[in-house]
Amino acid sequence: MRELETAEHRFIEAMGLYFERRGGTRIGGRIYALLMLAGEPLSNKRIAELLKVSAASVSTNLRACADMGLVEPASVPGDRQHYHVIHSQGWEGKLRVAEESLSAFARICAEALAVPRLAGNRSLREASAFCDFYKAELTGIAERWRAAHAPRPPRPDKTSKGRTA
Amino acid sequence: MRELETAEHRFIEAMGLYFERRGGTRIGGRIYALLMLAGEPLSNKRIAELLKVSAASVSTNLRACADMGLVEPASVPGDRQHYHVIHSQGWEGKLRVAEESLSAFARICAEALAVPRLAGNRSLREASAFCDFYKAELTGIAERWRAAHAPRPPRPDKTSKGRTA
DNA sequence: CAGTCCATTCAGTATTGACTGAACGAAGTC
DNA sequence: GACTTCGTTCAGTCAATACTGAATGGACTG
Numbered sequence: 001m002r003e004l005e006t007a008e009h010r011f012i013e014a015m016g017l018y019f020e021r022r023g024g025t026r027i028g029g030r031i032y033a034l035l036m037l038a039g040e041p042l043s044n045k046r047i048a049e050l051l052k053v054s055a056a057s058v059s060t061n062l063r064a065c066a067d068m069g070l071v072e073p074a075s076v077p078g079d080r081q082h083y084h085v086i087h088s089q090g091w092e093g094k095l096r097v098a099e100e101s102l103s104a105f106a107r108i109c110a111e112a113l114a115v116p117r118l119a120g121n122r123s124l125r126e127a128s129a130f131c132d133f134y135k136a137e138l139t140g141i142a143e144r145w146r147a148a149h150a151p152r153p154p155r156p157d158k159t160s161k162g163r164t165a
Numbered sequence: 166m167r168e169l170e171t172a173e174h175r176f177i178e179a180m181g182l183y184f185e186r187r188g189g190t191r192i193g194g195r196i197y198a199l200l201m202l203a204g205e206p207l208s209n210k211r212i213a214e215l216l217k218v219s220a221a222s223v224s225t226n227l228r229a230c231a232d233m234g235l236v237e238p239a240s241v242p243g244d245r246q247h248y249h250v251i252h253s254q255g256w257e258g259k260l261r262v263a264e265e266s267l268s269a270f271a272r273i274c275a276e277a278l279a280v281p282r283l284a285g286n287r288s289l290r291e292a293s294a295f296c297d298f299y300k301a302e303l304t305g306i307a308e309r310w311r312a313a314h315a316p317r318p319p320r321p322d323k324t325s326k327g328r329t330a
Numbered sequence: 331c332a333g334t335c336c337a338t339t340c341a342g343t344a345t346t347g348a349c350t351g352a353a354c355g356a357a358g359t360c
Numbered sequence: 361g362a363c364t365t366c367g368t369t370c371a372g373t374c375a376a377t378a379c380t381g382a383a384t385g386g387a388c389t390g
Contacts, residue, residue, distance in 0.1 A: 007280040014273045022266065023188035025378060036288040044337065054380050059338055061378095080388065082337070086288050091295040098263065101187065108179045115172040123201040123251050130256040130310070137306045145298060149291075190348065209367065219350050224368055226348095245358065246366070 001038045004050055008037055012051075027053055028061040032070050032086075041074040041083035069093035095142050099135065106131035166203045169215055173202055177216075192218055193226040197235055197251075206239040206248035234258035260307050264300060271296035 004012070012033040019029025030051050035042060042050075048058045062084060065071040070090055074083040087093055109127045112118050169177070177198040184194025195216050200207060207215075213223045227249060230236040235258055239248040252258055274292045277283050 005282070007277065007283060011273065011277040011283070014276070018269060018273060021188060023186060027379075036292070037283070037286065039287060055337075056339080056381075057379055063338090080336075091291065094295070094299075104183060108176065108183060111179070112172065112176040117170070118172060118176070118202070121202065122204060123255075126256065127201070129314075130259070133310060133313070134259075134306070137302075137309070141299070141302045144302070145295070148298070149294075192349075220367075221351075221369080222349055228368090 001040060001042060001046065001050065004034075004037075011037065025061055025064070027051070027057050028064050031058065031061055032065055035071060035084060035086045038085075041076055041085050043079075043081035043083050045081060047084075069096060091145065092142055095138055095145075099138050102131055102134055102138070106135070166205065166207060166211065166215065169199075169202075176202065190226055190229070192216070192222050193229050196223065196226055197230055200236060200249060200251045203250075206241055206250050208244075208246035208248050210246060212249075234261055256310065257307055260303055260310075264303050267296055267299055267303070271300070 012030045015033035015036075016026040016029040019032070020026045030053075031047060034047060034050060044055060044058050044062065047062075048055045051058070062071065066073070066084075069087055070093060071084050072087045074085045076083050106128065109124055109131065113121070113124050113128060118124060177195045180198035181191040181194040184197070185191045195218075196212060199212060199215060209220060209223050209227065212227075213220045216223070227236065231238070231249075234252055235255055236249050237252045239250045241248050271293065274289055274296065278286070278289050278293060283289060
C-alpha cells in the first residue's frame with residue numbers, strides 16, 4: 001500500500017482511540033483501520049512501517065485482532081512474509097463479540113442465582129431473563145444479516161494482488 | 166442493607182472484573198452489583214462501608230454508572246443522604262450502551278467516507294451498512310423487550326422502604 | 331550447511347489512570 | 361449564625377500495562 005494521507009491518518013487514529021476506550025489497545029485499532037483502508041493484504045513489516053510502530057507491537061496486536069476475529073491471515077504467492085486482511089465475515093464477528101460479552105454477564109448472574117439465598121433476587125432474575133432474550137435476538141440478527149448480504153458469491157474483481165486463505 | 170456474605174462478595178467481585186475488562190472500572194462494577202443485590206436504595210456512605218472503598222471513589226463511580234444509565238438516584242423520606250437504586254429500565258440501558266458504541270463506530274466510518282478518495286472503500290461501506298442494519302435491529306429489540314416485559318404496571322409491593330424518583 | 335530474513339517472545343521502561351486522603355462546598359440542625 | 365453531616369473535587373500515589381529493543385527460533389536461499 002502507498003503511504004498514508006491525512007484523512008487516512010485521521011481515520012486510523014480515531015479507530016485507535018475507539019479501541020482503546022473499549023478496553024482494547026490503540027495500536028490494535030490502528031492496525032484494524034489500516035487493513036480496512038488497504039483493501040489488500042499487508043505484511044507485518046509494511047504495517048510497522050506505515051504505522052511507525054515496532055515490529056513486536058505489530059505482532060502482538062495482530063494476534064489479538066486475529067483472536068477477536070477481526071483480521072485473518074493471507075498469503076501472497078512468491079512472498080514468505082506473513083500477510084493479513086480484514087476478516088471477510090468481520091461483521092458477524094462483531095455480533096459474536098457482543099454475544100460473548102453477554103454470555104459472560106449471564107454466567108456471572110447464573111452463578112449467583114445458583115446460591116439459594118440469592119435465587120429470589122429480582123434484579124438477578126431480570127438480568128438473567130434479559131440475557132436469554134438478547135442472546136436469542138442476536139442469533140436472529142446474525143441470520144438476517146447473512147441472508148441480506150452473505151449470499152452474494154465472491155466476485156473475481158478483487159483489487160490487484162491475489163489472495164488465498 | 167445487612168453485611169455481605171461470601172456468595173455476594175463473589176458476585177460483586179466477578180462483576181467488578183467484568184466491568185474492568187470492558188473498559189469500565191472495577192469499583193463501578195462492584196457498585197452496580199451491590200445495588201442489584203440490595204434491592205433497596207443504598208446511600209453513598211453505606212456503599213463505601215459495604216465495599217470498603219473511599220467515599221471519593223464511590224462518588225465518582227456512581228456518577229459514571231448514572232451516566233451510563235445503570236443506576237438512578239433515589240431518596241428516602243426523613244433522610245438527607247443521597248440514595249441510589251438500579252435503574253428500573255436498566256436493560257434497555259444495556260441496549261442503549263450497545264447503540265452508543267455502535268454509533269461511535271459508525272461516526273468514525275462516516276467521517277472517513279465523507280472524504281472523496283475514501284468514499285469508494287469497500288470495507289468502509291460495508292461497515293457503514295452494517296452499522297445501519299444493526300442500529301435498526303437494536304431498536305427492534307428494545308421494542309420487543311418492552312412489549313414483553315414493560316407493560317406490567319408498577320405494583321405497590323416493593324421491598325420495605327419507600328422510594329421516590 | 332552457512333547465511334539471511336522473518337515473526338515472536340521476553341525483560342525493561344514509561345505512561346496511563348484508578349483509587350485515596352484532604353480540602354472544599356452545600357444543606358440542614360440546634 | 362456556629363456546628364454537623366454529607367457529597368464532590370483535586371492533587372498525589374501506586375499499580376497495571378502498552379509499547380520498545382534485544383534475543384530467540386523457524387523457514388527459506390544459495
